[in-house]
Amino acid sequence: MLKQSxxxxxxxxxLREADLLVTLFTREEGxxxxxxxxxxxxxxxxxxxxEPLTRVRAYYDQKQGQELVRLDSFDVIESPLMHDIxxxxxxxxxxxAEVLDGLLPDHDVNDAVFRLTLSVLxxxxxxxxxxxxxxxxxxxxxxxxxxxELGACIVCGDELNGSGRVFFHALAxxxxxxxxxxxxxxxxxxxxxxxxxxxxxxxxDAFAAEPWKRQRGADLRKFLAQCIERHIEGKxxxxxxxxxxx
Amino acid sequence: MSKFAEPMARLIDELKKLPGIGGKxxxxxxxxxxxxxxxxxxxxxxxIREVKASLHLCSVCNNITDVDPCVYCxxxxxxxxxxxxxxxxxxxxxxxxxxxxxxxxxxLHGALSPxxxxxxxxxxxxxxxxxxxxxxxxxxxxxxxxTVEGEATATYISRMLKSFPxxxxxxxxxxxxxxDIEYADEVTMAKAIEGRREL
Numbered sequence: 491m492l493k494q495s496x497x498x499x500x501x502x503x504x505l506r507e508a509d510l511l512v513t514l515f516t517r518e519e520g521x522x523x524x525x526x527x528x529x530x531x532x533x534x535x536x537x538x539x540x541e542p543l544t545r546v547r548a549y550y551d552q553k554q555g556q557e558l559v560r561l562d563s564f565d566v567i568e569s570p571l572m573h574d575i576x577x578x579x580x581x582x583x584x585x586x587a588e589v590l591d592g593l594l595p596d597h598d599v600n601d602a603v604f605r606l607t608l609s610v611l612x613x614x615x616x617x618x619x620x621x622x623x624x625x626x627x628x629x630x631x632x633x634x635x636x637x638x639e640l641g642a643c644i645v646c647g648d649e650l651n652g653s654g655r656v657f658f659h660a661l662a663x664x665x666x667x668x669x670x671x672x673x674x675x676x677x678x679x680x681x682x683x684x685x686x687x688x689x690x691x692x693x694x695d696a697f698a699a700e701p702w703k704r705q706r707g708a709d710l711r712k713f714l715a716q717c718i719e720r721h722i723e724g725k726x727x728x729x730x731x732x733x734x735x736x
Numbered sequence: 737m738s739k740f741a742e743p744m745a746r747l748i749d750e751l752k753k754l755p756g757i758g759g760k761x762x763x764x765x766x767x768x769x770x771x772x773x774x775x776x777x778x779x780x781x782x783x784i785r786e787v788k789a790s791l792h793l794c795s796v797c798n799n800i801t802d803v804d805p806c807v808y809c810x811x812x813x814x815x816x817x818x819x820x821x822x823x824x825x826x827x828x829x830x831x832x833x834x835x836x837x838x839x840x841x842x843x844l845h846g847a848l849s850p851x852x853x854x855x856x857x858x859x860x861x862x863x864x865x866x867x868x869x870x871x872x873x874x875x876x877x878x879x880x881x882x883t884v885e886g887e888a889t890a891t892y893i894s895r896m897l898k899s900f901p902x903x904x905x906x907x908x909x910x911x912x913x914x915x916d917i918e919y920a921d922e923v924t925m926a927k928a929i930e931g932r933r934e935l
Contacts, residue, residue, distance in 0.1 A: 507756035537921025580888035584850035
């Protein structure tokens with residue numbers, strides 16, 4: 491009997507001559523890996539459903555004791571190919587896929603992260619990626635338990651109130667006051683801290699109408715990306731591409 | 737201790753490195769080569785050596801070739817002002833099979849793929865924009881794959897060349913000829929309806 495689940499395709503890797511190894515974030519079973527037989531040779535069973543961040547209804551078969559599931563077929567619910575694609579949007583979609591793949595443990599059901607991804611994806615459109623990426627990073631780090639306390643200095647514990655300058659560093663696990671900042675720290679602006687607080691209170695749709703330039707929340711995104719990279723103990727390939735975008 | 741003589745084991749190991757060749761197939765191929773005549777074995781060895789020694793990229797279109805410019809770029813019968821942009825040299829064979837394209841090519845050697853660290857600087861885009869800049873091209877057909885990466889590459893090229901007086905077109909996507917609509921996937925069907933044409 492085939493299992494089925496609402497799922498998001500994260501990425502694919504070539505396997506043998508014609509197969510693909512697919513990483514899927516399923517609603518029912520968390521992140522799983524499976525083999526899509528002959529997916530490279532024939533598009534009949536999977537069609538365009540294996541593109542990163544395609545939302546699908548996945549049908550698969552899992553034998554006891556086997557790490558990889560056998561992917562039977564996918565019904566596409568929402569595909570990134572159904573909307574305009576440009577390089578900027580592709581980088582953003584790839585970033586979300588890489589973060590999900592890097593942070594989610596295998597077979598760990600996480601409905602909150604699944605819902606977060608579904609809420610952010612429709613906003614990742616050509617020409618407007620920075621708001622949904624900021625929202626995704628912020629909530630992703632929080633839901634995965636990686637977000638440090640934003641209201642206090644991690645060294646002295648003093649409250650970081652609105653007027654004082656606040657800093658962060660790639661190797662420090664939180665924010666620091668001006669007195670305890672490390673060498674080569676970056677500053678996080680007051681508007682970015684206010685933005686983070688606002689994003690915790692409101693759904694992503696609430697920010698959709700606002701004009702959003704790349705600079706807005708850039709320091710917050712850098713801080714969040716550092717939190718993620720510290721956890722995965724490596725640099726995100728797609729964050730390099732994001733940094734190079736005009 | 738290896739179960740084969742050292743030269744045989746080495747040949748099997750080398751053959752195993754080829755795509756789609758597992759241990760057993762490598763053994764079969766190695767024994768076939770062993771049983772073949774000296775002349776056939778020499779021909780195979782020389783072909784492999786020659787491929788590595790004589791093939792390089794065409795200075796115009798980046799296709800893999802043994803002569804420079806390649807047969808397409810130096811052909812007097814082909815329309816040199818109509819250029820089809822493809823991701824890989826292997827894509828050229830698929831287009832040539834149609835016998836309906838008489839232009840020339842430009843090979844990018846990949847598509848934009850942020851997940852694999854492939855950015856614009858890794859593709860042969862500078863030589864493409866130089867060809868367009870020299871006024872050598874009337875129409876550019878972008879024939880990258882209809883995937884997220886291929887579409888992103890197509891959009892990137894169209895933006896890169898928007899200031900040049902060149903006609904940019906994209907190959908159509910939709911239902912494969914001879915197939916059944918009943919079995920078309922959702923994305924392909926949506927693209928087919930979106931790209932419908934008037935009769």
